[in-house]
Amino acid sequence: MAIEIEIEQNSSVELSRIGTSETHGEDSPYFAGWKAYDEDPYNESTNPSGVIQMGLAENQVSFDLLEEYLEENCEGEGNYLNSGFRENALFQDYHGLFSFRSAMGSFMEEIRGGRAKFDPNRVVLTAGATAANELLTFILANPGDALLVPTPYYPGFDRDLRWRTGVKIVPIHCDSSNNFQITPKALEEAYNSATEMKIKVRGVLITNPSNPLGATIQRSTIEDILDFVTRKNIHLVSDEIYSGSVFSSDEFTSVAEVLESRGYKNAERVHIVYSLSKDLGLPGFRVGTIYSYNDKVVTTARRMSSFTLISSQTQRFLASMLSNRKFTENYIKMNRDRLKKRYEMIIEGLRTAGIECLEGNADEFEPVVER
Template sequence: MLRNQDQILSKIANNDGHGENSAFFDGWKAYDADPYHPTLNPNGVIQMGLAENQLSMDLVEEWVRNNPKASICTAEGASQFKDIAIYQDYHGLPEFRNAVARFMEKVRGNRVRFDPDRIVLSGGATGAQETLAFCLADPGDALLVPTPYYPGNDRDLTWRTGVELIPIVCDSSNDFKMTRDALETAYKKAQESNTKVKGLLLNNPSNPLGTVLDREALSMAMKFINDKNIHLICDEIYSATFFDEPGFISIAEIMQESPDSNPDLIHIVYSLSKDLGFPGFRVGILYSYNDAVVNCARKMSSFGLVSTQTQRLLAFMLSDDAFVEKFLAESAARLGARRGVLCGGLAQMGVGSLKGSAGLYCWMDLRRLLKAATFEAEMELWRVIVNDVRINVSPGASFHCSEPGWFRVCFANMDDETMRVALSRISKLVMQTNNSEAAAARKPCRRRSKLEISLSFKRMDEIMMSPHSPMTSPLVRTRT
C-alpha cells in the first residue's frame, strides 16, 4: 500500500480545491445514500439542493418524438450518422452555433444580436468559466464576486487556474444588492494585500438569490470595470428562467447602450443546462467581445468539446421557432407557479424568503430558527434538516453569505406530490422549534403564538389541497 500519497502525486491531486468536502456537497451525498421515493422509500431524503429544471421536460419529450430525423440514432436520421460521427472542427457545427446565437437573442427579447463566430463551445458552463479564467488571469490574480454566490465558482474558477476570488460583501439590509461602496471596499482590500484584480464576476439572474440585476446595477458595474480597466464576466445561465417582473436584462444590452464601454472587457458565460433543463448534455457557451479571448478559448476548447451528435439534435430543436416560443412561455409559467407554491407554503408557516423573479430556487430565511446568530448554529440547524427532517437544502455559508440563517431551496427538480411532502416536513420542523422555544421561555412568544402557527399549518394544508391551489394547476404537473 502507498503511504505517502502527497509525495508521489501532484499538489492538485492532493489538495481540497474541488471543494467537495463541504455542506453543499455533503447534502447531495446524504440524498444519494438514501433517496426519497413515494412508495419504495417514503422516509428517504428529498433532494432540494439540486438546481435542475424538470418542469417542462414533457414539452421536450413531445418534440423529440415528433422530430425523429433530428437524431442520428433513429431510422429517419441514420443516413447522417457517418458525417456526424467522424472528426469535426472543434469550433463546433456552424448550424449549431447559429441556432445558439438566435436562441440567446430570443431569450433576451431580440433586443441584442450575437455573432455565431464569437461563440466558443465548452463542456458545460463549468468548462466555460475555467477557460475564461485561464484567458483573463494568471495564478495569484483575483476576481471580485458579490456574495452570496454559487459554491461551484470556488471550483470552476480557482482549482486548476490558481486564480483567487475576493468577496464583495452584500447583506439583507438592501436584499443583498451590490453597491458601489461594497465594490470599492473589496477592490481596496485586494490592493492592500497586493493582489491584482483582473475582473468582476456577476451571476445574473442570481444563484442562489433568484433575483435579477436591474439596469442601474448593470450600468454601475460597467462603469466600475471601465474605471478600473478590469474585465466583466457575466454568468447568464439562468437568463430564460425569469417568470415575473423585473425581467432579465443582459449585459450585452447595457453594452450596446453605452457608447463609452470597452467591448474588449465584456464576456458572457451561458449554457443550456438551466434554461432548457439539459445539464446532462454538457453544453456550455463562452461569448466574448474580445478577439484575443475568442482565439485563445477556441484553442483551449479542444479539452472539453461538445458531442457533435448533441450539437446536431439541438441545432434542429433550437431552430424550431414555434417550439422555442412555446417552451419559453410555458417554462416561465410553470416555474412561476411552482415558486409560488413553495414560497406561499413557507409563508403560511411564518417562514420568509427573499422576493425573486427568476431561477430554480428560493432564498429561504430561517434566521429565527437559529439558536444563536452564528454560522455554527446554522450548521447545527442544517444537520437537523438533512438528518432528521430528511431534506437536502443548501446552507448560506456554502454560498459565502455574510449572514447566518439563509438557505437555498430548489423547487424545479421534483413533482407536485414530492413538493407537498417537503412542505409538510418543513412545517413540522417549524412547529417543533416553536414548541421548544415556548417550553423553554414559558411565556408568550412575541413573534407569533403557537395557536397562530397551528392555524397557519391548517390553512396551508387547505390551500395545497384546494382546486384553486397552484399545486393543482396543470402548469406545474410533470411526469414522474
C-alpha cells in the first residue's frame, strides 16, 4: 500500500528557469479537459454523468487487428525476441536498429501509396512525435526565435515547441471562409508580424493531415509553402503523423512527393515527422521518427536522440510486424474503412442534432462550426 509523505516546501530554494517557467502550456483549456476527465471519467454503468474524453486523438477502431496479429504470431515473435535476448539487453546503436529504420521507411512509403521514397539512413528514431518535434525545434531555432504555425493547431504544441526550447510560436491566421486553408497572404502576414516584433523566424510547421481539422492540405498549398520557405531561406517541418489515417491514400499529398517531383531542389530545408501512435494506434509504444533531407540535421538529431531512445525490444518487435506486408496491407485498408465509417456516423449524428461540421477526409476529428 502506497504511503503519502507530506514534506514542508521551502519556497526559498531556487529552481532553474525551466523549473519555474509558465510556458509549459498545461494550464490551457485543452489540458484542463484532460484533468477533468482523469478526476471524473465517464462510465456507462458506474458513472453515467462523468466526463467524456473527446480531446484525445487515440485510434482504437482497429485494435482487434493488432490483437489478431499477436495471436497468430505470438509464438514466432516470442522465439524471435528470446533468441535475441543478449542483443536486446546490451547497448544498441543510438541511431536505432537498421532493420527497424528500414521497416519504418518502407511502411511510410506504403501508406503514401508508393508515391514517395524514404532512405533508412535518414530515419532518426525518437520516443514519439512529441520528442521528434521538440528535438527538431532545438536543432532549427535558438531561444527567442519563432516557428510559424497555422491556426487552429494542436494545443500540445504550446508545450512541445516552446517550453524547454525557449522558441516562440507565431500563428499563421487561417479562417473558415476557405476551410482554414493556408494562403500566401496569411504566410506573409505572419512573417511580417514576427519581423515587426523583432523576432527571427526559423521555419514553418504544418500538420498534414491537420489536427484538429481532420483535413489534408492541398498539393498546391504545399507548393506555395515550399516556395515561401525557400524565398525566406527558412525551414519547413511537416508533421505527417496522420498520413495513414486519410480515408483514401489518393487524397493525401506528402511534402516528400512534392520534393521528388522537383528533383529534391531546396530539399535541405525540409523535415518530416512521423509516428506509429495514430495510424497504428500504438501511443504507448512511444515510437516516432524524424526524416530530414539535411545531412547536418540528421547527424545532430541522431546525437540528440540518445535522450529519447526506443527500447531495442520494441524496435525488434515492430520491425518484424511492419515487415509483414500481408499484415500491413490489410491493416491499412481496414483501418481507413473503419475510420471513414466512424467519421460518417458521428457527422450524421451531429447534423441530425442541428450541428454543422467542417468537411474532413482524415483523422478522428470533427471540428464543430458555429452558424
